[in-house]
Amino acid sequence: MAFLSAFIAVLLMSLLLPAFNSLVQTNLMLGITNPVHIIVILAIAVVCGLIAGSYPSFYLSSFNPVSVLKGLKVKTGSAAFIRKGLVVLQFSISIILIVSTVIIFQQIQHVKSRNLGFNKNNLVQIDMNDEIRKNYAVIEQNLLNTNVVEDIGLADYNNLYGGNNTGAGLERETG
Numbered sequence: 001m002a003f004l005s006a007f008i009a010v011l012l013m014s015l016l017l018p019a020f021n022s023l024v025q026t027n028l029m030l031g032i033t034n035p036v037h038i039i040v041i042l043a044i045a046v047v048c049g050l051i052a053g054s055y056p057s058f059y060l061s062s063f064n065p066v067s068v069l070k071g072l073k074v075k076t077g078s079a080a081f082i083r084k085g086l087v088v089l090q091f092s093i094s095i096i097l098i099v100s101t102v103i104i105f106q107q108i109q110h111v112k113s114r115n116l117g118f119n120k121n122n123l124v125q126i127d128m129n130d131e132i133r134k135n136y137a138v139i140e141q142n143l144l145n146t147n148v149v150e151d152i153g154l155a156d157y158n159n160l161y162g163g164n165n166t167g168a169g170l171e172r173e174t175g
Contacts, residue, residue, distance in 0.1 A: 001049065002045040002049030002052065003049070006041050010030075010041065013030060014030055014032070017029075122150075125158065140152050
């Protein structure tokens with residue numbers, strides 16, 4: 001069952017990955033041809049199979065076959081408590097995963113639809129050199145006169161520059 005589940009999971013991932021790539025506008029690949037990935041998937045299937053099969057086998061091995069066949073009442077102790085706890089744990093984890101999926105989907109939709117403050121499709125950026133800097137006013141006026149350019153701006157960094165948070169260039173006074 002664990003190997004069948006692993007096969008179905010890989011099949012579903014390969015079928016749904018193109019839709020996910022188009023949703024987040026990226027190009028992720030499954031990499032199932034990598035031998036390390038295959039070994040890891042098989043190892044996960046073995047471990048899951050052993051764990052999933054060990055509880056029922058230990059639980060059933062604790063029964064006395066004679067008393068079960070005679071129809072005597074088998075006392076239920078902590079096994080029922082463990083079973084109920086596992087069911088509650090599974091439901092809790094599934095609720096957490098569903099809520100997390102909804103939140104991540106909403107975040108992706110927000111990032112895709114938020115206003116950047118400019119139309120990134122009609123944006124032209126030219127690196128500044130000394131010749132352009134000296135003649136900037138003339139170049140600006142000529143471009144605006146063409147009626148093709150809507151607006152011009154001058155900046156120290158690229159339009160999509162994310163900033164620098166490494167602290168490089170900052171000096172600290174020492175006492």
